[in-house]
Amino acid sequence: MSGQIDWTALAVFAAFFGLVTVLGFFASRWRRGDLSELSEWGLGGRRFGTVVTWFLLGGDLYTAYTFVAVPALMFGAGAMGFFAVPYTVLVYPILFAVYPRLWSVAHAKGCVTAADFVRLRFGSGTLALAVALTGIVATMPYIALQLVGIEVVIAGLGLHGELPLLIAFVVLAAYTYTSGLRAPAMIAVVKDALIYITVIAAVIVIPAELGGYAKIFASVGSTKLLLTPASAHNLGQQSGYITLALGSAFALFLYPHAVTGVLSSSSRHVIRRNALALPAYSVALGLIALLGYMAVAAGVQHLPAYAAGFKAFGANYAVPALFLQMFPSWFVGFAFAAIAIGALVPAAIMSIACANLFTRNIYKEYIDPDCTSARECQVAKLASLAVKIGALIFVLALPQQYAINLQLLGGIWIIQTLPAVLIGLYTRWFNPWGLLLGWAAGMWTGMQMELSLGFKGSIYALHILGWTVPCYAALSSLVLNIAVSALASLAINALSRTPRSDLTADADYLRGA
Amino acid sequence: MTERKGAVGKRGWRLLYLLLFVPFVTLLCVPSYNRNEPTLAGIPFFYWYQMLWIVLGAALLLPLYLAEDRGAKKE
Numbered sequence: 001m002s003g004q005i006d007w008t009a010l011a012v013f014a015a016f017f018g019l020v021t022v023l024g025f026f027a028s029r030w031r032r033g034d035l036s037e038l039s040e041w042g043l044g045g046r047r048f049g050t051v052v053t054w055f056l057l058g059g060d061l062y063t064a065y066t067f068v069a070v071p072a073l074m075f076g077a078g079a080m081g082f083f084a085v086p087y088t089v090l091v092y093p094i095l096f097a098v099y100p101r102l103w104s105v106a107h108a109k110g111c112v113t114a115a116d117f118v119r120l121r122f123g124s125g126t127l128a129l130a131v132a133l134t135g136i137v138a139t140m141p142y143i144a145l146q147l148v149g150i151e152v153v154i155a156g157l158g159l160h161g162e163l164p165l166l167i168a169f170v171v172l173a174a175y176t177y178t179s180g181l182r183a184p185a186m187i188a189v190v191k192d193a194l195i196y197i198t199v200i201a202a203v204i205v206i207p208a209e210l211g212g213y214a215k216i217f218a219s220v221g222s223t224k225l226l227l228t229p230a231s232a233h234n235l236g237q238q239s240g241y242i243t244l245a246l247g248s249a250f251a252l253f254l255y256p257h258a259v260t261g262v263l264s265s266s267s268r269h270v271i272r273r274n275a276l277a278l279p280a281y282s283v284a285l286g287l288i289a290l291l292g293y294m295a296v297a298a299g300v301q302h303l304p305a306y307a308a309g310f311k312a313f314g315a316n317y318a319v320p321a322l323f324l325q326m327f328p329s330w331f332v333g334f335a336f337a338a339i340a341i342g343a344l345v346p347a348a349i350m351s352i353a354c355a356n357l358f359t360r361n362i363y364k365e366y367i368d369p370d371c372t373s374a375r376e377c378q379v380a381k382l383a384s385l386a387v388k389i390g391a392l393i394f395v396l397a398l399p400q401q402y403a404i405n406l407q408l409l410g411g412i413w414i415i416q417t418l419p420a421v422l423i424g425l426y427t428r429w430f431n432p433w434g435l436l437l438g439w440a441a442g443m444w445t446g447m448q449m450e451l452s453l454g455f456k457g458s459i460y461a462l463h464i465l466g467w468t469v470p471c472y473a474a475l476s477s478l479v480l481n482i483a484v485s486a487l488a489s490l491a492i493n494a495l496s497r498t499p500r501s502d503l504t505a506d507a508d509y510l511r512g513a
Numbered sequence: 514m515t516e517r518k519g520a521v522g523k524r525g526w527r528l529l530y531l532l533l534f535v536p537f538v539t540l541l542c543v544p545s546y547n548r549n550e551p552t553l554a555g556i557p558f559f560y561w562y563q564m565l566w567i568v569l570g571a572a573l574l575l576p577l578y579l580a581e582d583r584g585a586k587k588e
Contacts, residue, residue: 079559082559082560082563085563085564085566085567086540086563086566088567089536089540089563089566089567089570090536090537090540090570092570092571092574093533093534093536093537093570093573093574096533096574096577096578097530097533212555213554213555213556214552214555215555216555217555217556217557217560225549225557225559226547226548226549226557226559227543227547227559229544229547230544238543238544238547239543241543242540242541242543245540246537246541269582272578272581273578275574276571276574276575276578277571279567279568279570279571282567283564283567283568286560286563286564286567290560
């Protein structure tokens, strides 16, 4: 946002954007299937092998917003922002141990969404509806934030107005509509190549120019470099840090777009192999987090050239400003293309995942139960459009802060589906109405905690036995959710004589393919 | 005979599953790594230690993966 357009950077950026647009439409011919079937359009025919799944999940989970927001948090808050690293360490044991079960049962029973599974397991359309609605509501602001990621780099290129964002949006909507999940799977390969090259260049070139890592860390200041330690009767930042990592790790694979990525793989072994291979992205994420400190060391926030950008986007402008300051124009175009394309991949998958939920668990369940499979797929395609238009209106019409706030709430909300989905993979002991009560209690308390924090973060201080324990609101509200679910299930199971309905069998959870 | 062998194999496999909890235990002990020293190439301990756990976390999954793979092949 230096005021004038950087033509070299813009040309490189536009060239890559054009390339992925062609790829997106071409993807409909890749491993050709009948794109009027929902499992073909919305799950890529469940045929993605280890390598494609690695690219797809990598593009899905490590989003452009992550690449902008994590260093921004380091830039603003220091050590606390590094929670992204333990978070991504803890997520893979969970993926490895739990999600092959979900894949197996979904494959055996033809589930497209997590709510489909809940419907079969607990025989409750209401519980499935709650899971589906939570997924949709938690994902919508996330899509909006991907568009914010694109907006930031477009502004960095010196372009003004809303037209560039609209063009990016129309392209995204059109190829998602025609190619379904195959489009982001294919584009993810290009996105990864760009991201890895950018990261490697950044961690070699920038520290060399700034005088080494020791100097970079020294510029941050000793108070921000570590978490504040525990003092008398207060656990300090440390408990907030690790509960944030833990809660985020448990929440991640409950998001509809992550479930879509898992279910589109061709076998349960693909998931296990990916739990081993996906940490390669975490290394990149850790290095990207350090870019926040490099932006501090480079002093970009004090340079008048970037003042307007910081004014418009806050700390989220730290990484674009750092690239503009440190890289030659052509490479700025390359790096910005990496971020923008990194936003298109998850935005496509998220809108497909929301569309799957709407179609399977709302439209087919409540509006038109006898619809044909072609009609089902048509509804999903239209729903993916509606979801994206909603996200676009969100970004253009409302202050950016709303999207960020809602995404914070989204993390707290989505984790409330954990008892029904994850614990449900292991036991049918819980009563669906008990789970619904627990879900409502968790949603409500989590939201109250976030409101009382005024959306200035998600660490809510609990007071336990005279100790102040700062804790991620998602985790504490989840504990309440599980407690309420268990107590209510105990009571209902004791009183009720209706037999449990469960359309899955134990063997369904272990079957391989 | 073959049945007993299978049961023992299964128990050993269950024990291997404890490996999944190792990163949770080590990373939950925040005070053990919330410090600057020793630095590595100018990077404070807090940062490189947690980055190291990305690699260690994946390495801990490997024995589990191989064990289950071998089990699947025997069947």
